[in-house]
Amino acid sequence: MPARTHLSAIVGTGAIANAHASALRAAGDRARLVAVVDIEHDRARAFADEHGVPRVYPSLAALLAREAVDLVHLCTPPRQHTPLAIECLDAGVTVLVEKPPALSLAEMDELVAAERRSSAHVATVFQxxxxxxxxxxxxxxxxxxxxxxxxxxxxxxxxxxxxxxxxxxxxxxxxxxxxxxxxxxxxxxxxxxxxxxxxxxxxxxxxxxxxxxxxxxxxxxxxxxxxxxxxxxxxxxxxxxxxxxxxxxxxxxxxxxxxxxxxxxxxxxxxxxxxxxxxxxxxxxxxxSSPSSHEGQVTAVLDALDRGDPPPVTGADARNxxxxxxxxxxxxxxxxxxxxxxxxxxxxxxxxxxxxxxxxxxxxxx
Missing domain, CATH: 3.30.360.10 (Dihydrodipicolinate Reductase; domain 2)
Structure with a gap:
């Protein structure tokens, strides 16, 4: 049995969110998807019902105010990646963000700076x-x-x-x-x-x-x-x-x-x-052997969280x-x-x- 079950949430319930939900489900007792966020309530509710997620929130702020999650998966359009990732880091929550993590080097450096002042980490999906x-x-x-x-x-x-x-x-x-x-x-x-x-x-x-x-x-x-x-x-x-x-x-x-x-x-x-x-x-x-997949990267992220290490791919890796x-x-x-x-x-x-x-x-x- 794992040392702990990592509580996760998905922000943004478009197509790529299904890959994240499947990867979390494949992790078994190591992770549990407890909430989803989307500004479109009906879409979020349908996604939650499909994947057996108990709670739905209209915003990341509402999620962070109510849930003690260990990991947030950002699956929103790219323009929202950096501000939402920084919101997670400022709340002390590790975030796994879809590519690209930022729209510019300036934004990327803001994200890395937010990670430095946080107890949490940011990782980018490069499966x-x-x-x-x-x-x-x-x-x-x-x-x-x-x-x-x-x-x-x-x-x-x-x-x-x-x-x-x-x-x-x-x-x-x-x-x-x-x-x-x-x-x-x-x-x-x-x-x-x-x-x-x-x-x-x-x-x-x-x-x-x-x-x-x-x-x-x-x-x-x-x-x-x-x-x-x-x-x-x-x-x-x-x-x-x-x-x-x-x-x-x-x-x-x-x-x-x-x-x-x-x-x-x-x-x-x-x-x-x-x-x-x-x-x-x-x-x-x-x-x-294993294919390239979200499942492989999510497993690596959970391994890092178990060890207390920064999860791959780090902010410095993504900045390169x-x-x-x-x-x-x-x-x-x-x-x-x-x-x-x-x-x-x-x-x-x-x-x-x-x-x-x-x-x-x-x-x-x-």
């Missing part, structure tokens, strides 16, 4: 980090078992038609913070960054090719890492054959994964370099990914390379991801 193959790859890379990382490719090629953007807050800098770079490819390149470590420089472009939105619908980046490795990152919402793909070329092996919205063990392959066939045994010596996004947009919109640490307070791309403005801002949408 692709938690599948067994990704954990294994990071372990092998960190131990240099695969040799030096040389080259990587990261592609999130998805398709969203005009009807998708009928949701008012999608495709807007003010409410979503960006296009596929911010809201879709973020999972793939967060996993890329978690494997390859600190990045040094980004050279990028972004374009609005087909969708009547304020943000980009395509972006591309060339990335240099502190290790010397180089990578390409492509994010798209205009690609009819959808795929999510990562490839890592190390000195001794190529490791690849291709999936769509979540991988399993069978989606990964390893190809040894000539003379290095022994790497296959290291890859095969995997132990229990957010800074990469800001650098990509800054490079794309200025035409200049952007180095890690370059975007500081006072830089227009620190306050907003579109910074000085998208090049197409004054042009009619296609």
């Amino acid at each position: 692709h980090r938690f599948g067994a193959p990704a954990v294994r790859l990071r372990r092998l890379a960190a131990a240099a078992r695969l040799g030096r990382p040389l080259l990587a490719t990261c592609a999130t090629l998805w398709y969203r038609d005009d009807g998708y953007f009928a949701v008012p807050w999608w495709g807007s800098w003010d409410s979503e913070g960006g296009g596929p770079t911010m809201g879709h490819g973020i999972h793939q390149f967060d996993l890329l960054l978690s494997v390859l470590g600190p990045w040094r420089e980004v050279r990028a472009l972004a374009a609005r090719r087909a969708r009547a939105v304020h943000t980009e619908d395509v972006s591309m980046a060339l990335v240099t890492f502190e290790s010397g490795a180089v990578a390409t990152v492509v994010n798209s919402l205009v690609s009819p054959r959808q795929t999510s793909a990562l490839r890592f070329d190390f000195e001794r092996a190529t490791v690849e994964v291709e999936h769509l919205y979540g991988y399993t063990e069978t989606d990964w392959t390893m190809t040894p370099a000539p003379g290095h066939e022994d790497v296959l045994s290291w890859w095969a010596d995997a132990g229990p 990914t957010m800074e990469f996004i800001a650098a990509l947009y800054a490079s794309a919109f200025t035409g200049l390379p952007v180095r890690c640490g370059q975007i500081a307070p006072g830089d227009p791309f620190y306050r907003r991801m579109d910074g000085t403005g998208a090049p197409w801002a004054a042009v009619a949408a296609p």
Whole structure:
């Protein structure tokens, strides 16, 4: 039996909230979902009835005033993530927030500052980090078992038609913070960054090719890492054959994964370099397998809470990914390379991801 059962609440009962509810249910006695919050009472009530949640609240403030919860899951639209996460931290409640955790580096730093003054913690949902193959790859890379990382490719090629953007807050800098770079490819390149470590420089472009939105619908980046490795990152919402793909070329092996919205063990392959066939045994010596999922990350969060540790992915981890996004947009919109640490307070791309403005801002949408 676990040392304690962690009482949880979900704020925002849209589609992604179902993944959180399922992950909490899979945790068994380790967690109990005791309340949900949504400004639309009927939707919240229907969600609560479906998942067997006893109480419904109209606001986070009402929840925090009445419930002694250990963990809040933020599943609201992105614009609300930072203020609601800070509200949780100020109340001493740990919060697991859906991506992106903030709409800008400025907001991200406000969130990190709130965590520093709180007894609680903030973690961001990046569930692709938690599948067994990704954990294994990071372990092998960190131990240099695969040799030096040389080259990587990261592609999130998805398709969203005009009807998708009928949701008012999608495709807007003010409410979503960006296009596929911010809201879709973020999972793939967060996993890329978690494997390859600190990045040094980004050279990028972004374009609005087909969708009547304020943000980009395509972006591309060339990335240099502190290790010397180089990578390409492509994010798209205009690609009819959808795929999510990562490839890592190390000195001794190529490791690849291709999936769509979540991988399993069978989606990964390893190809040894000539003379290095022994790497296959290291890859095969995997132990229990698990897919990328909210369940995997929620389990890791509960493990951390049991130990009294900050849950993964920490504010500092998420900030690294957010800074990469800001650098990509800054490079794309200025035409200049952007180095890690370059975007500081006072830089227009620190306050907003579109910074000085998208090049197409004054042009009619296609």
